[in-house]
Amino acid sequence: MKFVDEVRIFVKAGDGGHGAVAFRREKFIERGGPSGGDGGNGGSVIFVADPQLTTLLDFRYQQHHRAKNGENGMGSDCNGRASDDLILKVPSGTLIREADSGELLADLSEPGQQYVAAQGGRGGLGNMNFATSTRQTPRFAQEGTKGEERTLILELKLLADVGLLGFPNAGKSTLISRVSRARPKIADYPFTTLVPNLGMIQYKDNLSFVMADIPGLIEGASEGVGLGHQFLRHVERCKVLIHLIDLGAEGEGRDPVKDYDILNRELEKYSAELSKKPQVVAPNKVDITEARERLEKFTAAMRKRGVAVFPVSTATGEGLQALLDVTAEVLFTGRTGKLQVERPEKPAKKAPAKKVSAAKQPAKKAAVKKAPAKKAAAKKAPAKKAPAKKALAKKGAAKKAPAKKAAAKKAAAKKAPARGKTGARAKTVAKAGRRS
Ligand SMILES: Nc1nc2c(ncn2[C@@H]2O[C@H](COP(=O)(O)OP(=O)(O)OP(=O)(O)O)[C@@H](O)[C@H]2O)c(=O)[nH]1
Ligand SMILES: [Mg+2]
Missing domain, CATH: 2.70.210.12 (GTP1/OBG domain)
Incomplete structure (x- = not known):
């Protein structure tokens, strides 16, 4: 039809x-x-x-x-x-x-x-x-x-409570066919689903809700790439979105975390309101060994964003009950607490920050320590210079004692290794004093 x-x-x-x-x-x-x-x-x-x-x-x-x-x-x-x-x-x-x-x-x-x-x-x-x-x-x-x-x-704009989002082949149609009586076409090529499908889900306690499976979205959907983002209007009325991530997608620049970001960017471009809807992030195809291996990295990346993940395998049914439970909770109670991760990411975030600062701090401290040393040297230098200069002035004015000259010489000699110029000056001044 x-x-x-x-x-x-x-x-x-x-x-x-x-x-x-x-x-x-x-x-x-x-x-x-x-x-x-x-x-x-x-x-x-x-x-x-x-x-x-x-x-x-x-x-x-x-x-x-x-x-x-x-x-x-x-x-x-x-x-x-x-x-x-x-x-x-x-x-x-x-x-x-x-x-x-x-x-x-x-x-x-x-x-x-x-x-x-x-x-x-x-x-x-x-x-x-x-x-x-x-x-x-x-x-x-x-x-x-x-x-x-x-x-x-x-x-x-179809009336559905829950909308399925995901790249083509993420397993959206497989999910709806497992949890409802909807029987959309499922195949391992992109854009199998060309029109939205609705499925009624009989949840516990006589509660039921409608799920909408829409065609897959890809990068640039807002500019019309793929089937465009026109079908997003059918999930606009949804109260919850299930974002299926294809952990089985390989190569061609596909990466689960990247997919997640791309899809959310496309959502934002379509409508800010839609992008703010509660999203249940469900990495799919965990029955595949490589997919399960990618799960850990993906979960960690999501934790950094404070996003909880609900891994599933729409093929074997693993994790589907947990996914439905959390979806129903958000839908019927409006509580979205479970969609956020319990902030174990904060210390995780702080830790590297600390490490960085720990690594940097000693360097800073060292620099700070060095700085006063230099300053001290700088301070010392003028202190040493001062008597020399004074000596000059005095020597210039009143031919004064060799003792002073000697002092000047000494000062110059002392400075010489560190402050060559001052020493040289002191020497010349001392000479000048002698001549006069
Ligand atoms: N191994 C494995 N394969 C799956 C799983 N879920 C779906 N697939 C396969 O992935 C392919 C795509 O599944 P669909 O349900 O058609 O994906 P879709 O998201 O509806 O794709 P489009 O309609 O093209 O957007 C099919 O070949 C499914 O058999 C899963 O949990 N594990
Ligand atoms: Mg489909």
């Missing part, structure tokens, strides 16, 4: 029938008075949500829908017959929009919910309604009003 989730249609309600102008003409009854009946009302176009339907396919084939006009009024006080409304059944979850403005007119999410898309015209009054004591022969009647007409866009 073909699946259609968006159609553009034209609807026109029936016009109201015109009122009649007639007079009673009977043998022996002269001037019997006005007897024109009223026109009947035109039929309206009404949409009704039908839970039995899952596609808008019918509207693809027939795009014009007109309700019948009301009958005109007739003589002998006969009113025209009102037309039946035109009932158009649509799947539950259909949105009705004005085609030009895109304005949302109705969201038929409840089974049996109705929306009058085009109101039928009202029948006109016949001339018998206009007779008064002073106007006993009204030769006019009222015309019926026109029925409304509209161009509409019908958009189907």
Whole structure:
């Protein structure tokens, strides 16, 4: 069966029938008075949500829908017959929009919910309604009003409680076929599923919920790669998303953690609201040995993000009960605590941070230690220089004692190995002192 989730249609309600102008003409009854009946009302176009339907396919084939006009009024006080409304059944979850403005007119999410898309015209009054004591022969009647007409866009957003997300071949269809009676096609090539499938899951205690399996998403889906991201609209109403990760995918740049990030990025590009929905992350195909080996790395990567994982094998059924349990808990109680990991990642995060700082700190400390040493040296130097300079000044002014020169020499000699320049200067100054 073909699946259609968006159609553009034209609807026109029936016009109201015109009122009649007639007079009673009977043998022996002269001037019997006005007897024109009223026109009947035109039929309206009404949409009704039908839970039995899952596609808008019918509207693809027939795009014009007109309700019948009301009958005109007739003589002998006969009113025209009102037309039946035109009932158009649509799947539950259909949105009705004005085609030009895109304005949302109705969201038929409840089974049996109705929306009058085009109101039928009202029948006109016949001339018998206009007779008064002073106007006993009204030769006019009222015309019926026109029925409304509209161009509409019908958009189907399937009603499901839980949505399945994942790359092609992740095992989404296998999962829904294991937990519900849905029997979608399963095959080991990408894009086996081309249209969404719904499955009803009978959970414990008479609780049940609907799961939606949608076609796989790949990188660039928002730009139309693969089947695009148009099918995401069918999980927009879901309260929980199960994100299946294909641990069995190998090569070609595929990596479970990368897949997780890519899919979430595509979700964000589609709708920020959708990306914020609770996600149950389920790495799949743990029955395969290599897949199980990848599980540890994937779990660790998810723990860093604070995300709990629920490993499953949709083929063997391993882990499916735990997956359903957590999904049902989020769905029915709204508690999402189990979807987050109990923060063992924090110390894990801190540990490497500490290590790094521990490694860096000694270096810093050493640098700090060294720095004062240099400073001390720097401090010492001027201290040593100072007497030398002072000596210069004094020597320059008053030819002073060889003792001072000797001191200057000593200072210079001391500095010389460390501060050559100062020593040289001290020497020259000392010489200058001698000359003078
Ligand atoms: N080994 C193993 N194979 C699995 C498991 N689950 C699914 N498969 C296989 O993976 C392939 C794809 O499974 P599907 O259920 O069609 O995957 P999908 O996610 O619906 O794929 P699309 O509809 O293409 O998006 C099939 O060949 C399945 O047999 C599993 O748990 N273990
Ligand atoms: Mg599938």
